[in-house]
Amino acid sequence: MITRSSSDFFQYAGRTPADFGPATAKSAFLVSPEGFARAEQSASDNVYMAEASAFDGAAATAQHLALQQALATELPVVTFPGDPAAPDGLFPNNAFATVPGRLIVGRMRHAVRQREAARSDIRDYFHQAGYTLVDLSTQPHPCELTGALVIDRARGLGYCGLSERCDEAGAALMHQAFGLRATLMFDLAPGEYHTNVVLAVLAGRAALIAPEGFADPGVPAAIAAVYGPGGITLSPLEHAAFAGNAISLTDHSVWMSADAEAALAPATRAALARNGFAVRSVPLHAIEAAGGSLRCCVAEIF
Template sequence: MIVATPTDFLDAFATLAPLPSATATARGAFLVAPADFSLAAESARDNRYMAMEQSVDPLRALAQHQALAQALRADVPVIVFPGDATTPDAVFPNNVFGTAPDTLVVGRMRHAVRQREAERTDIRAFFGELLGYDEIDLSGCDNLVAELTGSLVIDRARGIGYCGLSERCDLAGAEAMHRAFGLRLTYAFELAPGEYHTNVVFALLAGRAAILAADGFADPAVPQAIAQAYGNRALWLSPAQKQAYAANAITLSEDRVWMSAVAAASLTGEQRDALAGWGFRLGTVDLSEIEKAGGSLRCCVGEIY
């Protein structure tokens, strides 16, 4: 079922108990290392978070990425695929490759510079030949745009997707991802003008709490409904905290939230206390160089279910 209003969402949410066999967090993660890291002007056309006026240091980006992979190994096994110099900003694989149990989903990217990432045979072979996953390939669908878990935040415990519509995901893309990830319910809504991905304005924490930037949604009733669904366990971000990527966070275990050092530094003491009260420790990694490319920690992490 795909719904588009807060009322319909809350009514449907109330009928969906957590799935007995589902887990709220991934059993592993995969990353793609930066190779000759740079910023793609094509992607900057609809990503206002990119720092095109700044220079980037490829070696510093690589060192920060290595530190990220090592840090995340405290929670789950982490696979790092080598970067490709022909796609120098391809450090955000979650937009292109996603998983559901026994299934690899390949997304349909908007920009040609990122569509090339979907052609990687090594990532496809890892899941298909080594892990035995089936593959659902949306990359060749010219009638839709679907940038996977950039646009779609998933409550894995309940089989519910939250899909922000923008230049990076249209309704046809939302419908395709609903089927590909085997979701029971998808709530589709418009992001605010200028926002490109849902995971910059909304993070779901192990299926029991949320981080929300209200100004990232076209309709303020949307984030209010999401917060209500999770018992108002919501961390509300200011515009400055959103810009610091505080919503670009991820839980890879039941008791830790990962976000960048810049994002964590933007949180207030009250917000940190709220996370602790909901059972979450805070894990941080300096990703200041990588963040110049318009994404942060969550964007770097592909989840393995």
């Protein structure tokens, strides 16, 4: 099922068991921030991006290395070198994603980001590991993978926010490529570019939700209901600090930037703890100048 009907989707989602596949990845890959700079094309529809003067390549590189080291305490991490011609390349989850046995390559909206999807080294790495390629990068519909599509891997459910970075045809292509049971398409609020800034599904049993990021307030409320006590609503302050751009790489922790963790309200922190998640974080303020945070840096390997 792929639909814009919230009632149809949530009726289905409410009875979907958590038996679709692993809730968290077996490993992850990152791309280091060589050539870290403001990409003007990307800035045209990313309101989170700072001015060029705020970009500090040395600080971003140091923070990215610390991120690699921190994540490697929980699961294996592979890091590919960055490409100065692709200044947004440190956010690989928009261009590359996996399901068991398949590498999916997305169609990026901006030409500066389409260079990432053409990288042969990442494609070759997965080919040699036995993954079949599903290449969406040459068709015309934008579909920026797990930036636009937040997936509950345990249930096989997709939450796809439509914007300039993903249209309905692109959403349908991703639904098929990921082999999902059901995908809900909905409009993001004006100014939002990716769903994974306003929604994070954590190990299939909780969700961090920033309601202001959705055009229809009924959608985030219904998503929260799917996860019951695990449906955690973020305040505007938490949203602005990238608390929604979080990821669980195991079933017992949630990763976010240090600024995002600092912005967490006591009630949010308590709700995460009640649902079995310890908050882990690293400083990423230099990287966040590029308009993304920790989850954007992590491409999951299933």
